[in-house]
Amino acid sequence: MATLTVDGKVRLERAFAKARAERRLAVVVYLTVGYPDRDATAPLLRAALDGGTDIVELGVPFSDPLADGSTVQRASETALRNGVTLDDCIREGADLVRERDAAVQLMGYTNPFYRRGYERLASDLRAAGIAGVIVPDMPAEESAELDRSFAPSGLVRVDLYAPTTPDERLARLLPSARGFVYCVSLTGVTGARDRLGPDVGDLVARVRRHTTLPVAVGFGIATPTHVAALRGVADGVAVGSAVLDVIGRAAVPDRATALRDFVRSLVEAGRS
Amino acid sequence: MLHGARSLVLQTDDGQIRETHSVSAGLDYPGVGPEHAYLHETGRARYVSRTDAEALEGFQLLSRTEGIIPALEPAHAIADLPHIRDDHGADTDVLVCLSGRGDKDLDTVMERLA
Numbered sequence: 001m002a003t004l005t006v007d008g009k010v011r012l013e014r015a016f017a018k019a020r021a022e023r024r025l026a027v028v029v030y031l032t033v034g035y036p037d038r039d040a041t042a043p044l045l046r047a048a049l050d051g052g053t054d055i056v057e058l059g060v061p062f063s064d065p066l067a068d069g070s071t072v073q074r075a076s077e078t079a080l081r082n083g084v085t086l087d088d089c090i091r092e093g094a095d096l097v098r099e100r101d102a103a104v105q106l107m108g109y110t111n112p113f114y115r116r117g118y119e120r121l122a123s124d125l126r127a128a129g130i131a132g133v134i135v136p137d138m139p140a141e142e143s144a145e146l147d148r149s150f151a152p153s154g155l156v157r158v159d160l161y162a163p164t165t166p167d168e169r170l171a172r173l174l175p176s177a178r179g180f181v182y183c184v185s186l187t188g189v190t191g192a193r194d195r196l197g198p199d200v201g202d203l204v205a206r207v208r209r210h211t212t213l214p215v216a217v218g219f220g221i222a223t224p225t226h227v228a229a230l231r232g233v234a235d236g237v238a239v240g241s242a243v244l245d246v247i248g249r250a251a252v253p254d255r256a257t258a259l260r261d262f263v264r265s266l267v268e269a270g271r272s
Numbered sequence: 273m274l275h276g277a278r279s280l281v282l283q284t285d286d287g288q289i290r291e292t293h294s295v296s297a298g299l300d301y302p303g304v305g306p307e308h309a310y311l312h313e314t315g316r317a318r319y320v321s322r323t324d325a326e327a328l329e330g331f332q333l334l335s336r337t338e339g340i341i342p343a344l345e346p347a348h349a350i351a352d353l354p355h356i357r358d359d360h361g362a363d364t365d366v367l368v369c370l371s372g373r374g375d376k377d378l379d380t381v382m383e384r385l386a
């Protein structure tokens with residue numbers, strides 16, 4: 001096995017820098033591991049990268065995904081029925097890093113991470129070359145234990161900020177943010193929407209007062225039009241439910257191609 | 273770690289929360305309140321389980337003998353009384369906390385006993 005010379009966080013930074021150099025938004029693609037079936041994940045992830053995905057968010061399925069709308073909930077249930085474990089997710093990530101030198105993060109809920117033990121999680125992620133985690137049900141005030149385990153390995157935990165997050169909280173939390181900042185475009189759960197939340201520009205502007213890190217916008221981003229609307233506002237977009245919808249709608253043999261083309265349309269829409 | 277609280281939860285080895293079932297809505301939850309988890313951990317309280325059928329028997333027993341209709345949650349405690357008697361003798365004084373009243377559960381009980 002090749003020695004990993006670059007850590008996951010550097011891959012994240014590099015992904016945003018590359019997109020910026022190409023004068024476009026970085027595209028973060030979310031996929032639930034094991035959806036629609038276990039064997040589908042590996043080819044779908046590669047198709048997403050072929051379409052130009054800058055960062056892969058691997059969804060760790062969880063029984064109680066409280067930040068997710070119906071699309072990701074259903075994908076999560078399917079994946080659990082398919083027997084997907086945290087180990088499977090880390091393995092998919094490790095393969096992707098090794099083969100494609102990809103920037104990979106896990107998006108999952110606290111309990112499976114906690115159950116594993118944060119120290120062991122940190123060493124597993126580090127060994128896999130995964131950059132870190134997004135944990136929607138872990139408030140920053142409760143993250144000290146995980147952060148302590150992650151810090152020595154240079155792993156990042158990316159917080160979510162919503163239009164309702166007060167300035168005082170942004171000022172307190174953003175100085176310790178690492179990797180990038182994830183802004184939630186709306187007040188609600190994940191899921192494709194017809195239009196962007198009205199407050200997203202204001203939120204990104206408020207965030208930028210406290211950090212120079214790249215800012216990605218997610219939740220509800222479903223179409224190239226949404227992506228285009230975020231040019232000059234954000235540095236990246238995160239797309240999840242719409243990706244799962246594309247996969248779910250395509251005939252089985254066409255899934256990978258459909259996903260690649262969809263991702264490509266998102267990447268193109270983000271060009272200035 | 274469930275719904276923002278760290279406590280005892282019914283879970284798999286991989287940290288997935290398990291499905292629950294109980295005839296009483298108040299017990300049909302995979303988590304345990306922090307106070308009970310603490311009492312359990314410190315050994316101050318011992319926790320036992322009773323089945324739906326036993327709870328329904330407990331419900332009827334208290335209703336018939338005392339004219340008090342217990343909620344299905346404390347009906348589980350009533351159902352444990354015969355076991356306490358067997359373990360500690362019939363002379364033992366036992367205090368039961370009836371945490372709720374059973375008129376809220378009559379629909380469920382009538383359906384089950386019909």
